[in-house]
Amino acid sequence: MCHDHKKDFLKNLPVNYPLGVVYLNGVPVRVSTFLNQNHETGLAYFMDEEGQAVVIDIAKIDGIGFGETEVG
Numbered sequence: 001m002c003h004d005h006k007k008d009f010l011k012n013l014p015v016n017y018p019l020g021v022v023y024l025n026g027v028p029v030r031v032s033t034f035l036n037q038n039h040e041t042g043l044a045y046f047m048d049e050e051g052q053a054v055v056i057d058i059a060k061i062d063g064i065g066f067g068e069t070e071v072g
Helices: 003-011
Strands: 021-024 027-030 033-038 043-047 053-057 061-065
Touching: 003 033, 021 053
Parallel strands: none
Antiparallel strands: 021 027, 021 061, 033 043, 043 053
16 A cells, blocks of 8 residues: 555544554554554554554555454
């Protein structure tokens, strides 16, 4: 997915949108919700299942899983 398309996709997600996993260079990272993104820095902010903030470089996102996602 092109960097600009990822930014546009995330821009359209509402705050606290439920997710399951974000793939970074093919590696799954469990997240529970999308918080927001910073257009200037290219960073996206998510919350994990323990309530901790997860900051991810949008350029490194390969994919996003919605709902219950099996990560093994």
